[in-house]
Amino acid sequence: MFDTGRQHGDRPRTIVVGAGIGGLACALRLAHAGHAVTVLDRLPSPGGKMRQVDSRAGPVDAGPTVLTMRPVFEALFADVGARLDDHVTLIEQDVLARHFWPDGSDLTLTNDRTANTAAIDAFAGPKEADAFRRFCTDMERLFAAFDAPMMQAPDPSVMRLTGRVLQEPALIRLMAPLATMRADLRRRFADPRLAQLFARYATYVGGHPAQTPALLSLIWRAEEQGVWVVQGGMHALARAVADLAQAKGAVFRMGADVSRIEVSNGRVTGVTLMTGERLEADTVVFNGDPRALATCALGTGAAQVATQTLTTPRSLSARVWAFASTPDGPDLAHHNVFFAADPDEEFTSIAAGQMPADPTIYICAEDRGQGKDPPLVERFEIILNAAPLTDAPRPEKEAQICHQRTFPTLARFGLTFRPEPDEAALTTPSGFNRLFPASAGSLYGQSPHGMTASLRRPRARTAVAGLYLAGGGTHPGAGVPMATLSGRHAAAAILKDRIST
Ligand SMILES: Cc1cc2nc3c(=O)[nH]c(=O)nc-3n(C[C@H](O)[C@H](O)[C@H](O)COP(=O)(O)OP(=O)(O)OC[C@H]3O[C@@H](n4cnc5c(N)ncnc54)[C@H](O)[C@@H]3O)c2cc1C
Numbered sequence: 001m002f003d004t005g006r007q008h009g010d011r012p013r014t015i016v017v018g019a020g021i022g023g024l025a026c027a028l029r030l031a032h033a034g035h036a037v038t039v040l041d042r043l044p045s046p047g048g049k050m051r052q053v054d055s056r057a058g059p060v061d062a063g064p065t066v067l068t069m070r071p072v073f074e075a076l077f078a079d080v081g082a083r084l085d086d087h088v089t090l091i092e093q094d095v096l097a098r099h100f101w102p103d104g105s106d107l108t109l110t111n112d113r114t115a116n117t118a119a120i121d122a123f124a125g126p127k128e129a130d131a132f133r134r135f136c137t138d139m140e141r142l143f144a145a146f147d148a149p150m151m152q153a154p155d156p157s158v159m160r161l162t163g164r165v166l167q168e169p170a171l172i173r174l175m176a177p178l179a180t181m182r183a184d185l186r187r188r189f190a191d192p193r194l195a196q197l198f199a200r201y202a203t204y205v206g207g208h209p210a211q212t213p214a215l216l217s218l219i220w221r222a223e224e225q226g227v228w229v230v231q232g233g234m235h236a237l238a239r240a241v242a243d244l245a246q247a248k249g250a251v252f253r254m255g256a257d258v259s260r261i262e263v264s265n266g267r268v269t270g271v272t273l274m275t276g277e278r279l280e281a282d283t284v285v286f287n288g289d290p291r292a293l294a295t296c297a298l299g300t301g302a303a304q305v306a307t308q309t310l311t312t313p314r315s316l317s318a319r320v321w322a323f324a325s326t327p328d329g330p331d332l333a334h335h336n337v338f339f340a341a342d343p344d345e346e347f348t349s350i351a352a353g354q355m356p357a358d359p360t361i362y363i364c365a366e367d368r369g370q371g372k373d374p375p376l377v378e379r380f381e382i383i384l385n386a387a388p389l390t391d392a393p394r395p396e397k398e399a400q401i402c403h404q405r406t407f408p409t410l411a412r413f414g415l416t417f418r419p420e421p422d423e424a425a426l427t428t429p430s431g432f433n434r435l436f437p438a439s440a441g442s443l444y445g446q447s448p449h450g451m452t453a454s455l456r457r458p459r460a461r462t463a464v465a466g467l468y469l470a471g472g473g474t475h476p477g478a479g480v481p482m483a484t485l486s487g488r489h490a491a492a493a494i495l496k497d498r499i500s501t
Contacts, residue, residue, distance in 0.1 A: 017287060062427060091228060309458070334366070
């Protein structure tokens with residue numbers, strides 16, 4: 001047995017199960033606060049979804065690609081007496097993304113609202129440029145209004161949010177509380193391409209545009225405020241947080257699969273690994289999908305935690321190609337989107353658990369946007385939205401069909417890759433479910449559908465004393481910045497509860 005008590009003296013013993021960015025952010029803060037922190041993860045390296053896979057041009061990202069909300073990461077490092085820039089190199093992107101449609105049109109959006117308005121004027125005319133300007137102003141106001149009482153708050157409540165709206169009643173009209181993103185964007189933009197472009201932000205939190213509340217269009221504002229490329233790939237950011245946590249004394253044990261969270265008399269006492277090894281702790285932070293607790297995948301001791309995940313729908317999954325190749329065709333930026341001809345068909349198929357015949361295809365050209373020419377053989381991550389695991393039959397020959405729906409579609413846009421990747425480069429929803437247990441392949445926790453979905457996520461504190469949650473399945477939700485904030489909420493709750501006991 002691993003005697004954490006003797007090893008760590010009188011310091012509070014904390015185990016963080018999961019080295020995803022939420023777990024890492026929490027571990028770093030607690031190690032800095034003097035806890036004896038042990039981070040356990042079943043995967044071979046830290047980062048969770050911020051993972052990389054091998055390619056013939058070196059490691060390539062196979063998880064998140066769009067880094068927004070830089071201040072969240074600056075605050076994480078500053079709070080432990082460090083500087084983000086000393087640990088990771090972030091390169092701000094002038095071009096947020098290039099967008100392509102099957103009719104041959106394309107639109108490049110940048111980090112400059114005036115330039116974007118001019119680009120939309122040229123793309124779709126002055127009325128749409130006006131609509132875009134209004135959309136930006138409205139989303140800026142909504143983002144500013146809900147940042148503090150929702151994203152930054154550990155325990156947001158209907159009362160606090162209502163209080164905020166009552167201070168500025170004009171927000172109600174901007175929120176369009178009865179509308180979905182798709183409906184509100186179709187009201188705002190006459191050009192269906194623009195409605196399709198901004199509705200895609202629903203997928204950033206794993207939602208379908210026709211079911212995600214209009215309010216979540218404010219995600220655009222996060223992107224408008226800046227997008228950064230991490231030198232070395234997104235994984236390098238997770239690695240930097242892990243390294244700093246380690247420098248502050250956190251112990252990392254990778255390849256450590258936790259089979260049970262031990263609870264006695266309503267209080268957490270430690271964890272047991274698949275190998276049978278038992279580790280004792282005063283505090284356990286669970287960074288995996290909270291549904292794992294409710295489904296008793298980690299024993300029955302924490303079965304009453306996050307039970308809402310048993311009944312709420314799951315967020316989207318994805319099919320992800322990560323590979324190295326030489327492209328030929330349109331000039332790519334770091335982020336590129338090739339839109340489906342019919343956005344409704346795409347999401348209707350996904351809602352039915354099927355692979356869309358004509359998908360929207362996102363491409364991250366990882367080596368671009370770094371101030372130098374890309375190499376001959378470049379690294380790419382291609383993401384297609386997919387249903388989480390449902391009762392619908394799994395597609396036979398999934399990789400082969402996905403290949404047919406990805407690369408010939410891109411060829412119709414004039415984009416080809418030599419060579420095209422093979423099956424080994426694809427991660428499917430079942431693959432994500434294997435990587436992230438009990439997730440049903442969902443990449444963003446429970447679905448954001450419905451006006452109150454954001455308030456129904458599990459919080460950092462649980463009904464089991466000493467057991468806390470951090471990660472994208474927990475408030476304030478998915479995405480690298482949000483999961484990082486959840487780590488802050490978990491660490492703050494742990495430190496506060498310790499003082500009060
Ligand atoms: C393909 C893809 C694209 C994305 N794109 C973006 C994007 O562009 N921008 C963005 O901001 N976000 C994006 N996201 C979402 C973002 O990656 C996640 O919200 C965030 O990284 C989740 O972090 P987390 O803290 O929830 O931990 P996770 O990354 O979910 O990690 C959880 C960790 O817990 C470990 N674990 C679970 N159970 C156990 C156990 N029993 N024992 C030991 N270890 C365990 C797992 O191995 C894993 O390492 C994307 C995600 C994916 C997959």
